[in-house]
Every structure is written in structure tokens, then in C-alpha cells.
Amino acid sequence: MFGAGHYPDSTQATGRTALTGNIYFKTGASNSVLQGIYLSSNIFMGDSCSTGNVSNILISRCNVDNICLTYNTGSTNCGAENIFIKDCIIRTDIRGANAQGTVVETSIITNQIAYFNGNAEFRNNIFLRYNNSTNSYSYVFYNIYNCNFSNNILQHE
Template sequence: MKTIYTFFLVVLCSTLTINAQKVVAVHSPTNGVQYFSDSAAFQEAYDASIAGDTIYLPGGTHTPPSVFDKQLTIFGAGHHPDATTATFETKISGQITLGENADGIHLEGLYITSNLVVGNTNDVSVNDIVVKRCRFGNIYSSGITETNTSNNNLFVENIINSIYDGNNLRSSSFFNNIIVSGNRNTSLTDLYFSNNVFLYEDINGTIYGGFTFYNCVLQNNIFVNQGPALSYGADSTFENNIFCHSAPSLGTDPTLVNNYNLTRAEVLVDQTGGAFDYAHDYHLQAGAATNLGTDGTETGIYGGVYPWKDYSIPTNPHISSKTISGASDSSGNIQVDINVHAQGN
């Protein structure tokens, strides 16, 4: 832990001069620690990395490589505005595309301004990835034949605008995410959804909230869409979910076990509309909290195996505050006070 703390202090202190660039670091079991501070620091760090390395991105905006084609761990400083006042959010300008050699990549604490592409239209398979406490646009995992699928991928505590094209995403799990909407024309097949909050997208009065689930298992989720059409697929299992409709349409031949039907006003503490908002409160109201999930914890993002961490702080040590004097003393020293907190999860 001491080494990690020292790294963060070095990165911060190296950026104190007025015109210094943001520092991106690569920690490598093989090549040691390398630092990059040019305008293309993220690209340079990626080029210098090898499979198994860890890249640390500071707050600020970074341009990503066109394709990530290595097994890397990439940490940012987080995306929640209230938790990144000292560092700024780590923003990825553009989309992240995972190539066929990106199996096992881990992304955490990033705000990806565009999409997350898992594979591509050439039927590239990407497996065993972890995406945790990130915010991004749409998930794309399309394919031509839907035979070379991407499997065993894990999405935990993310803010996801849409699963827009997930035809090639299979045998993967979504735990404790806030998912705004789906594309009902996209088949989501053999996926597991637990303790998510599903919102909906309202574009000029048109509601986009429906998903097409085929042979999926959905447990302990909350669907705030008050419209009846939630699923257009078939053969999925819905268990211990909260629906904000008395009789939602769940596709052909669904298996229904112990679901709850409440009005929207009875479910979340403070949430309105169909869009995600940091100012909203996604905790359950006292009455709704008595409607438990399959594991005996509450439904929604604060229950289950991966309870939502407020402020979405990533698991690497977090700089919560810093104070830097505006002038040096007679010896040329600058007073720097930094608070760094280890994260338990």
C-alpha cells in the first residue's frame, strides 16, 4: 500500500507547476514504473504497456487509443462530481473499443463520453472483462453471424446509457448498475441481471425503455418505467423484481417468481424522469425496502453481492482533498497538503 500512496503523491506533486501536463503512469511487473506527461500521454502509456500492466489515469480529459488490444487494468480517479473536486473526473474523450486480445481487461473509475464497444462487427470475441464504477454511453457488442460471441463479462456499479446492440454478448452479468434504456430491436441472450435499476429514455414524448430478453435471468431489479412494455423477447425468468406497473408485458413465456408491483411514487427516495441524475437518490423508500431480493437483501442497487458505493469512488487510493499554496516561501518551498484515503472496496 505504501508504494501505491507514494505513486499518487508523485503524480500529484509532478503537476504542481503552472504549465505541467497531467501525468499518466504505467505500473508493470516486468518493466517497473513509467510516467508520461505529453498531450498524448494515454496513447504513449498504452504503447509502452504490455499485457498484465496497470495504467493509472489522473483527472482530466484523455484521448484513448483507437483499439485496446491488450489485457490491462486501467484506473481513473472516478466520475462523480462531488468525489472528484480535488482531482477532477477522469474523462475519456470518445469511445473505448476492445479488440480480440483484450480478454481480461479491467476498467474502473472512468467517464467514457461515448460508447463501450466489446468486440466489433467482424465477430471479434472479447471475454472475461470487468467494467466497474464507470459511466459511459451505449454498449455495443454486435456481430455478423452471432457465433463468435463475447462471454463471461462482468459489469458492476456502472451508469450505462443503453445496451444498444448486444447481440454478441453472452453468458455475462450485470450487477448493481443504473441502466437508462435498451434497444428493443436488439436480442439480449443468456445474460444475468441482478440488483440493477432500469430507467427509461423519453425523447420528445417517445418512451425508449423496453429490452428484448431471450433466455435471460433477471433478479432483484427495479423497473421504474410506468409503461406496460418492458420486454419483447421470450423464455426469460423474472424473480423478486419491483415493477412500477401492475401488469407489465415481459415477452413470450416468461417465468415469474415473487415479483412486486408498486406505484413509482412508492419505490425510490428521490427520482424523477427517465434520465440519470447525480442529484437523485436511488435508495429505496422504507415501504419498498421490505420487498427483498432472492438473497434476503433489498432489491435495487444497494442490495445484493455488490452494493452500490456512494460517489462511485474506485478501489485505488483516492485523493479527497488538496491544498496548494499560491506562493513559495523564502526557501522556495511550496506548502502542499494532500488527503489520501485507502478504499476498502
């Protein structure tokens, strides 16, 4: 699915492509592309664990609320792999659900990344975190193990 974009300077003639509601990549959606979309809600890999076995998904130049590499906001891995997130604005979280082969590149994440365990790369991103609550979800990185981070900027206030 290709949209016109979400930045005002690049969508002045056409208006931004905006969608409401969640987007679910389900079984059969492998090798899909989502590009140039403003999404008011979330992206999920499946709507149940049995439909979340997708791979080779590209999410590029999108502005989304939350990206969950499983069917919910938890940590259950349902088989999603090789998810590539590039040039995006994520207004809240990226929940990895221990998906394998994930790459997040040149994106802005304004809240948290959580539940990545191995084989994930984070390159040239900006991580912003403004909530100083005392619960475990106040951390920028939560339950992150064996992942590669390179050339990222972190701001935590």
C-alpha cells in the first residue's frame, strides 16, 4: 500500500494519506510494503497468534502510533520475522515480541522499544522519551537482549 506521504512539505498538492483504525498484516501478507501513510492507530502482525506468521514486511516513511510485531502489545512471538522499519515516526512504542531479523533504521521513536531478544538491529534512529513515571514501562529500552545498536541518538527527559 503506497500513500502520498504524511509530511506537510511533500503533500501540499495532494494532501497526506491518512488512515484510521489498525492495520493487521496476517498470514499471506508476507513480502508486503506499507509506505507514505499517516496512521492514527497501530500496526500489528496478525490478529491472533495463528495469523501472525508473516515475513519480509517493509514499513517505510509512515507516521504511526504503535508498531507491534505480534497480534497484541505483549511479548508473545507468533513467527513474524524480517520486518524492516525505515524512515518512520513512531509516536509511542515498537513492541518486538522477540521477532527475528528486525531492522529499524533512520526513524524517530517517541516512547519505548520493548521485547526484542536477538537478531534485531537499530541504526541511525532518534529515541525520545518524555514520561518519567516510575513503572517499568518508563524505560526507553525494556526487555532488550542481544540486539545491535549503532549511530542512534537518545534523549530521555
